[in-house]
Amino acid sequence: MKRASKARTAASPAPADPPQHEEHHRPALSPALQVLLALAATVVALAGLSFARDIVGPIALAVVIVIICHPIRHPLERHGWPRWAATSTVIGLAFVVLIGLALLLVFAGVQFARLVADYADDLEATGRNLVEWLGTFGLDKQVSDATAAILDPAEILGFVTSLGGTVISVLTALFFVFAYIIFMAADGSRYARAEQVFGRGIHPTMQRFRSFNGGVRRYYVVNASFGAVVAIIDGLALWAVGVPAPVVWAILAFVTNFIPNIGFIIGLIPPALLALVVGGWPLMLAVIAIYCVVNVVLQVLVQPKFVSDAVNLSLTLSFFSVIFWTFIIGPLGAILSIPLTLLVRALVLGVDPGTRWLRWLSGEDVDAAAGVSGP
Known part of the structure; x- marks a missing residue:
C-alpha cells in the first residue's frame, strides 16, 4: 500500500506555479528632470502669487497680525472667559494694531508733503548747487540731471502723490483685511482643538x-x-x-x-x-x-x-x-x-x-x- 501510494505521488504532476502577473514599472525620473520639474512648478506658483499680489498681500498681512495677537486668548480662556469673548478681544487688539500703524503712516506722509512744500525753493537751489559741484568733477550731463532730479520738488511731490495713491489703495483693501482678521481669529480657536479631534497623529503637522x-x-x-x-x-x-x-x-x-x-x-x-x-x-x-x-x-x-x-x-x-x-x-x-x-x-x-x-x-x-x- 505504501509503495502504491508513493508511486501515485510520484506520478502525479507537480502543482503548477501560481500565475505571475507581469509588473510594469514606469521608469523613474532622472534627478535632473526632477529638478527641472520642481523649478518649473515653482516659477508657475510664484508667477501666480505675483499676479494675485493685491489679494495675497492683504491676506498675508492679516495672517501676521492675527498670529501676533492670538496668544492673548489663552490667559483669558484660563480665567473663564467664553470663546466668543476671547475671540472678540483678539479681533479688537488686531484692529488697534492695524489702525495704529495706518495712522502713523498717514501722519508721516502728510508731514513729509508739507516739508516738501515749505522747502521747495531751498530744494531747487540745493539741486542747482549740487549740479554745479558735480560739473567741476567732469561728470556728464546725464549724471548731473539725475542728481538734480532727486532734489526737484516736482519729482518729490510726484513721488509723494504716487505714495499717496498707494496708501489709498491700501486703505481700500483694509476692508478686506478687517474681514480676514475677523474670520481668521474665529478659526484660530477652532484649529487649536485639532489634536483633540484627530488625535496625536497630526501632532507633527501642528508642531510645524x-x-x-x-x-x-x-x-x-x-x-x-x-x-x-x-x-x-x-x-x-x-x-x-x-x-x-x-x-x-x-x-x-x-x-x-x-x-x-x-x-x-x-x-x-x-x-x-x-x-x-x-x-x-x-x-x-x-x-x-x-x-x-x-x-x-x-x-x-x-x-x-x-x-x-x-x-x-x-x-x-x-x-x-x-x-x-x-x-x-x-x-x-x-x-x-x-x-x-x-x-x-x-x-x-x-x-x-x-x-x-x-x-x-x-x-x-x-x-x-x-x-x-x-x-
Whole structure:
C-alpha cells in the first residue's frame, strides 16, 4: 500500500506555479528632470502669487497680525472667559494694531508733503548747487540731471502723490483685511482643538505650524523692540542738531526697521537730504554720522543676530528674502519677507524628512527642533 501510494505521488504532476502577473514599472525620473520639474512648478506658483499680489498681500498681512495677537486668548480662556469673548478681544487688539500703524503712516506722509512744500525753493537751489559741484568733477550731463532730479520738488511731490495713491489703495483693501482678521481669529480657536479631534497623529503637522507662529511672533517682537529704541534715539538726535520734523524721521526709522538689512538706508536718505537743504554739507554729514553710529551698530551689527536666533534663518537668506518677496508681491513683501520665508520653509521643507539638511542650511537648528514639543 505504501509503495502504491508513493508511486501515485510520484506520478502525479507537480502543482503548477501560481500565475505571475507581469509588473510594469514606469521608469523613474532622472534627478535632473526632477529638478527641472520642481523649478518649473515653482516659477508657475510664484508667477501666480505675483499676479494675485493685491489679494495675497492683504491676506498675508492679516495672517501676521492675527498670529501676533492670538496668544492673548489663552490667559483669558484660563480665567473663564467664553470663546466668543476671547475671540472678540483678539479681533479688537488686531484692529488697534492695524489702525495704529495706518495712522502713523498717514501722519508721516502728510508731514513729509508739507516739508516738501515749505522747502521747495531751498530744494531747487540745493539741486542747482549740487549740479554745479558735480560739473567741476567732469561728470556728464546725464549724471548731473539725475542728481538734480532727486532734489526737484516736482519729482518729490510726484513721488509723494504716487505714495499717496498707494496708501489709498491700501486703505481700500483694509476692508478686506478687517474681514480676514475677523474670520481668521474665529478659526484660530477652532484649529487649536485639532489634536483633540484627530488625535496625536497630526501632532507633527501642528508642531510645524506652532513653530512657525512662534517664529513670527519672536521676529516682530525683536524688530519692534529695536525699532522703538532706534526711533527714539534718531528722533532725539535729529531734534538736537536742528533737522526739521524729527518725529517724522523717527516714525520712518521705526517702520523701515521691519525691513531687514536695507531698511537702515531707506530711513537715512530723506532726513539726510533735508539736512543738506537746511544746513548744508556739515549738517548732512552730522545726520549720516548719527545714523551710522546708532543704526549701523543696532540695526546692522546687533539686531540681525537677534533676528537670526529668533527665527532660525541664516543672515544670507534673511537678506535675500527682502529682495525676493518685494519682487513677488511689492513693497509689502519687504515687511512680510521673513514670515513668508518661514511659511514656505514650514510647508515645503517641513514635510519631507529628506529635506532636513536644507532646513539646516536655511539656519534652522534641526536637532533642537526635533526635540521640541511645544503646547
